[in-house]
Amino acid sequence: MKTNKKQKNQIPYAxxxxxxxxxxxxxxxxxxxKYIPYWIIGIGFxxxxxxxxxxxxxxxxxxxxxxxxxxxxxxxxAMMVSTVGFGIIQYIYLENxxxxxxxxxxxxxxxxxxxxxxxxxxGIGMTIAGGCSSTILTRIGEGHxxxxxxxxxxxxxxxxxxxxYSFWYDKIISNTKVIYFPEYVDLRIVVILQLVVLMILYRxxxxxxxxxx
Amino acid sequence: MAVRELNCxxxxxxxxxxxxxxxxxxxxxxxxxVLRSDQSCIGVIVEEWGQQNNYLVRVVxxxxxxxxxxxxxP
Numbered sequence: 001m002k003t004n005k006k007q008k009n010q011i012p013y014a015x016x017x018x019x020x021x022x023x024x025x026x027x028x029x030x031x032x033x034k035y036i037p038y039w040i041i042g043i044g045f046x047x048x049x050x051x052x053x054x055x056x057x058x059x060x061x062x063x064x065x066x067x068x069x070x071x072x073x074x075x076x077x078a079m080m081v082s083t084v085g086f087g088i089i090q091y092i093y094l095e096n097x098x099x100x101x102x103x104x105x106x107x108x109x110x111x112x113x114x115x116x117x118x119x120x121x122x123g124i125g126m127t128i129a130g131g132c133s134s135t136i137l138t139r140i141g142e143g144h145x146x147x148x149x150x151x152x153x154x155x156x157x158x159x160x161x162x163x164x165y166s167f168w169y170d171k172i173i174s175n176t177k178v179i180y181f182p183e184y185v186d187l188r189i190v191v192i193l194q195l196v197v198l199m200i201l202y203r204x205x206x207x208x209x210x211x212x213x
Numbered sequence: 214m215a216v217r218e219l220n221c222x223x224x225x226x227x228x229x230x231x232x233x234x235x236x237x238x239x240x241x242x243x244x245x246x247v248l249r250s251d252q253s254c255i256g257v258i259v260e261e262w263g264q265q266n267n268y269l270v271r272v273v274x275x276x277x278x279x280x281x282x283x284x285x286x287p
Binding site for chain 2: 008010050053055058061062065066067068070129130131142143144146212
């Protein structure tokens with residue numbers, strides 16, 4: 001066991017990467033300043049994912065395999081925040097525009113067995129790969145080699161999916177219906193209802209955690 | 214008190230913990246398992262798992278991107 005091995009000082013690396021990020025920012029400022037927010041938000045996302053160890057696949061996997069509920073609770077909280085966020089964005093959009101599934105922010109697609117089949121295949125893949133797309137990108141940033149292979153698998157999977165899309169469309173997707181709740185009920189009521197459902201799930205998760213301890 | 218080492222380098226989360234749980238089942242009380250991993254998430258989940266199951270856990274940040282986790286069976 002080599003517990004006393006000295007660690008390398010990583011501060012110089014951090015400073016040099018920070019300077020490179022700033023240089024790219026300056027470059028974008030000169031050529032296309034619209035990309036600067038994407039660059040900064042992207043780095044922020046990466047740092048947050050790295051230090052929070054937040055992972056969509058781990059949220060469900062840890063609960064099923066290890067009975068660890070922490071990430072599942074974080075996922076439910078994230079869904080609550082995005083419900084409110086998308087509620088506001090869609091409310092502003094629908095005030096001025098008619099309902100058009102393709103144009104409404106927050107991709108609205110049809111519900112049907114194709115989602116269950118896709119989710120099942122993706123779930124198997126991401127559990128074997130050790131994470132979904134966001135985690136894989138974070139792992140590449142951490143310096144692992146394995147996620148590069150996974151990202152190659154992502155590309156191959158996407159190409160195969162795009163290639164076979166017409167099959168799925170003809171057989172399943174064309175027969176399914178898009179259900180968008182604000183068409184039937186007021187958007188504000190839908191947002192509140194969804195928040196209530198998520199809060200109930202959160203309470204159930206907390207109750208499960210307390211019972212276990 | 215025996216010390217056993219389990220090499221889980223290059224294995225994605227949470228496989229090192231699953232392997233450690235299996236290994237700990239075959240060990241006596243007071244024995245120590247040393248788990249080696251290169252996954253940044255493993256230290257946190259083993260610590261949480263240890264708290265839940267009353268195992269003594271210590272995570273040592275070895276060098277660049279490698280961790281050694283000491284787990285003592287109660």
